Amino acid sequence: MVMIALCSSLIGAVMGTRLRVQVLFPAATLGCGMIAAVAVLKGSTVSSAIVASVVCVISLQIGYLGGLLTRFYMAASRVASDRSLHSTTVRS
Numbered sequence: 001m002v003m004i005a006l007c008s009s010l011i012g013a014v015m016g017t018r019l020r021v022q023v024l025f026p027a028a029t030l031g032c033g034m035i036a037a038v039a040v041l042k043g044s045t046v047s048s049a050i051v052a053s054v055v056c057v058i059s060l061q062i063g064y065l066g067g068l069l070t071r072f073y074m075a076a077s078r079v080a081s082d083r084s085l086h087s088t089t090v091r092s
Contacts (some may be wrong), residue, residue: 001055004035008056009063016067024064031056 008031015023032053039049 001052004052004056005059008059009066012060012063012065013067013070016064016069017071018067021064024061028057028060031060 011027012024015027035052035056036049038044039046039052
């Protein structure tokens with residue numbers, strides 16, 4: 001479960017810095033499908049597969065939020081640095 005949560009959150013963080021929110025539904029569907037396939041191959045119980053899918057989806061969304069906040073703060077720091085450059089001009 002921990003490995004699923006870590007991988008999902010990292011994938012979500014990358015998607016949050018690069019892509020729009022519409023990518024979350026296909027990513028969550030793909031993740032749940034992969035978890036279901038692995039659960040069938042391993043012979044796991046249905047309840048453990050459901051819990052793993054929920055962990056995957058929630059971690060994906062939390063990672064996306066972290067990536068989105070990272071993108072926001074990076075853009076805000078660029079705007080702040082641009083403003084400081086323009087304010088130092090000398091008029092004659």
